[in-house]
Amino acid sequence: MDGIHDLGGRQGFGPVVREEGEPVFHRRWEAFVFTLANRMLAERVCVNVDQFRHAIERIDPVAYLTHGYYGRWLGGMETILIETGNLDPEELTARLLARGGSAHDLVAARPAANPDVVPATDQQGARRELSVAPHFSVGQPVRTSSVPVSGHTRLPAYARGRLGTVTAIQGGWVLPDSNAHGRGEHPQHLYCVRFEGSELWGQESEPGQAVYLDLFESYLFPAEQEAVKP
Amino acid sequence: MSEHSPQEIRAEALESLLVERGFLTGEDVDESIEVYSERVGPMNGARVVAKAWVDPDFRVRLLADATSAIEPFEFQGGEVQKLVVVENTPAVHNVVVCTLCSCYPWALLGLPPTWYKDPAYRSRIVREPRRVLVEFGLSVPDGKEVRVWDSSAEVRYLVLPERPAGTDDLDEAALAALVSREAMIGVAVL
Structure with missing residues (x-):
């Protein structure tokens, strides 16, 4: 989806701010959210990591930028708990108010009115053996899809419609685009593709730069007819 | 109560509900803190790097198929289904990001630092890597290629830094102590 999470190449965020001696968790609630997410995945309340990531992509975009990493996770997990019928939002609000919280604070969670139903599965991980051979080969020029996707996808907007070169074949993997929505695993071959900086950023590209995805x-189409600019 | 963010109060309200229901316990949270503070962290990745520096056969196997090569270490904490190790050389500098979320090789590096997950790094490192690296104190010479690895699927990336000069007399454990998290992400060299 064309959400706030798709940050590659966005401008205006300023310098990277680092914290010396940063702890693994700053506050205990961050460790709670981390533990909750892992428990939800283990218990298949959240069925797969694609559903998990898409729930985070769907949270309030202002919260995405201001609530921090574990605030984003909290928004995503709350979304899934409500969508799967495991949490009553009114019960949470009552508990929040009892603990001194305000009903006016921005809530990150954005549960859908008609959520996707992601069926439970015993499948582990995302690697899958495929019986079909890969379509593309190492060294082959490829062009990425230029079509925006409203649901979950792992083709960043900055690399849409761009020309690259396959550098490795990574095996068969569950397709996040369908798996996140409960529409099946539809495993596909995965390719590492190299994009020259100039192909992504034009004349503004820094010299001697390449991005690998x-x-x-x-996501890919053959592009033998097109020359890859060095 | 100003030091408690709204997210903190909300998380604690949710925790109290879910603990009452028995979905998880406070001890489970303590265990997460213990595991990722003590057992899973950059010291794991550093052992892999140090071994690659002293054992040429291991280095070859690591660069060819890192997933199999690290199996004997039996690292816990965060599944790495496929690991790719990319090697810094005099001609190439590598740096890792996840622009779409914050994918990171947990089993080798622990949980990522906040800057790795923040919008500034995720937005800029693919577009102006040299400028971002300068902010980290790393100036990559013009003739050296910068390769940015954007972790867009389940493959996880680790940078194999160049071995620092003057370390010939150090053993594997002493070498591992030199390897920083930042060098294995690729925002620093050693």
Whole structure:
């Protein structure tokens, strides 16, 4: 989806701010959110990591930028708990008010009115053996899809419609675009694709720069007719 | 109560509900803190790097198929289904990001630092890597290629830094102590 999470190449965020001696968790609630997310995945309340990531992508965009990493996770997990019928938002609000919280604070969670139903599965991980051979080969020029996707996808907007070169074949993997929505695993071959900086950023590109992305077969089209600019 | 953010109060309200229901316990939270503070962290990745520096056969296997090469270490904490190790050389500098979320090789580096997950790093490192690296104190010479690895699927990336000069007399454990998290992400060299 064209959400706030798709940050590659966005401008205006300023310098990277680092914290000396940063602890693993700053506050205990961050460790709670981390533990909750892992428990939800283990218990298949959240069925797969694609559903998990998409829930975070769907949170309030202002909260995405201002609530921090574990605030984003909190918004995503709360979204899934409500969508799966495991949490009553009114019960949470009552508990929040009892603990001195305000009903006026921005809430990150954005549960859908008609959420996707992601069926439970015993499948582990995302690697899958494929019986079909890869469509593309190492060294082959490829062009990425230029079409925006409203749901979950792992083709960043900055690399849409761009020309690259396959540098590695990474094996068969569950397709996040369908798996996140409970529409099946539809595993595909995954390719590492190299994009020259000039192809992504034009004349503003820094010299001697390349970006590598791992992209699913359905994101790619053969591009032998087009020359890859060095 | 100003030191408690709204997210903190909300998380604690949710925790109290879910603990009452028995979905998880305070001890589970303590265990997460213990595991990722003590057992899973950059010291794991550093052991891999140091071994690659002293054992040429291991280095070859690591660069060819890192997933299999690190199996004997039996690292816990955060599944790395496929690991790719990319090697810094005099001609190439590598740096890792996840622009779409914050994918990171947990089992080798622990949980990522805040800057790795923040919008500034995720937005800028793919577009102006040299400028971002200068902010980290690393100036990559013009003739050296910068390769940015944007972790867009389940493959996880680790940078194999160049071995620092003057370390010939150090053993594997002493070498591992030199390897920083930042060098294995690729925002520093050693």
